[in-house]
Each structure stands twice: as C-alpha cells, then as structure tokens.
Amino acid sequence: MNISDASQASGLPNKTIRYYETIGLVAPARTANGYRDFSDADTERLTFLARARGLGFSIEECRALLSLYNDTARSSAEVKRLANGHLARIDDRIAQMQALRGTLQALLARCQGDDGPDCAILDSLAGGGPVRA
Amino acid sequence: MNISDASQASGLPNKTIRYYETIGLVAPARTANGYRDFSDADTERLTFLARARGLGFSIEECRALLSLYNDTARSSAEVKRLANGHLARIDDRIAQMQALRGTLQALLARCQGDDGPDCAILDSLAGGGPVRA
DNA sequence: ATAATCATTCCAGCAGATGGAAGGTCAAGG
C-alpha cells in the first residue's frame, strides 16, 4: 500500500502522513524503490490519528493514546484521565471564546455601521478604560 | 519613553513590542544611543493593539483596524464589517468546539475508567465507523 | 571602577502542518 492509498484509507493528506512519520507517529516499511509501504496496522494507526486529532487531541496526546492503544496491559483509567484533561481544556477554551464573543457583540451593537467616522468599536479599542462588554 | 515604559503603559511584553515593530505595526523613533523612543501616539497604538489582540483579532485585522483608526475619513461601516467577520469566525469556532466537546464527553461516559484494558474511547478511535457521539 | 540593570540585534524554536522545488520511478501509448 503506497502513500496515496494510505491517505485514501485514513483521510489524512500525504504531506501529513509524511510529517507523522518524521515525528515518529507511524513507521511504514519501504519497498526496494524507496517508496513507503503501509501495512494494515499502519493505516489503522493513521485512522486512529486522524480521529484523535479530529477530536482536538494534541500530537503528544495522540502519541500517548496510540501507545495505550498498543498496550494490552493498559488501564482504561489512564485513557480516561487523558480524555478528561482534554475535555477540561476544551471547556476552558469555549468559555474564553464565549466571553470574548460577548464583548465583541456588545461593541458591535454600539457601532452605527454607517458612512460616518464615529465608531464605538474603535473608541473602545483606543479608549481609556478596559474593553467593556 | 523607552521600551519598558511602553510595555508598562500598553501591557504588552517588550519582546512583543519589538516584534510588532518588525512587522510594521508600530514605528517608534530612536534616540542617539539606538534605544527606541515611544511617543504617546506610539503607546496609544500599542494599547489599541493589546486590546484588539485580546479580542482575538488577527494581526492583519489589527493592521486594518489601526489604519481605520488613523483614517479620519473612515466609515464606521467598514469597522463593523471587520468586526462582524471576526464574530462569525468566533461563532464557527465555538460551534466546532462544542460539537467536539459533545463527542468527547459521550466517549468519556462510555469509558469505565478502571484497571481493565477495555476502553470505549480507544475502541471508538480505532473502530470502523466515524467517531460517534 | 564595577556591578546591576537597562537596551540592542540575531537566531532558534513552539504546534502542526502545508507548499513548492528538484529529482527518481513506473505504467501505458505510439
């Protein structure tokens, strides 16, 4: 299985697969001509990676997850710990984004959006106090 | 006003201020000894930048906002357009994060989190179908 | 005079890829 097939199977771009090899997330064999040769296990790893990344796990978290995946003596508690940590970070980010969204929308509500130069958004960005909602 | 004072006034780290100079967001004068010399207008720009960045505007958006800020013939509609675009992107990101959060939490709910190796999270990452909520 | 605290520049690196150049390989068609 060459890289395009592996890409097809996993949904990851060729470039990304090569990148994942350079950082040691996957280690396909090579054929005589130097082409990568992906086994089924390799493409499983890639699919796993595509999904874990899709869920927002960092590369290092993915590495840990893959290692747990390959470790039959793992405890699911360890996996859960990782995932819970990730969930907490997602919650933080969502909260941050929502706060920011609130401020931005409040500013937008106060901006006329007409041909004149007066603008509550610019005023607030430039003005004395903190950016208020 | 040297760089540390400007940092104090704007809340931006020295490094960031230097960086902003290299990318042309601010252009402080220099004193005879080569030190940067920030005018009040410079520190205003920096404060403006600190706030706009704090609201999540990209550097290029900040550049545009600053240019509108300095343009007395601006129309507030233009500012509003920029801010609305930013708001839309924030909404997209929030929606994405929330979808992702939902999936992750559903997986977590199905993971025992005990000493055994069976784990719904790993199963789902590895398994045949899409990662389901 | 000297030490501490500024300031300067430049280079490297973070995540996580992505784009492109320069070149090797392979299968099909004329």
Added chain:
DNA sequence: CCTTGACCTTCCATCTGCTGGAATGATTAT
C-alpha cells in the same frame, strides 16, 4: 524505444504570533 503523465522521494521555506536565549552595548548606582 521513447515520451508523457502520474506517481513517489527529500529538503527547505512558510504560515501565526510570539517567546527564549545568547552576545553585546549603554546607563546608572555605588
């Protein structure tokens, strides 16, 4: 047999937005 096109390879640069550190110069305080 040769060419064309579609693959594949490596390596280097780029993106965002800084941040850290090294090496060096200037100012200030003792």
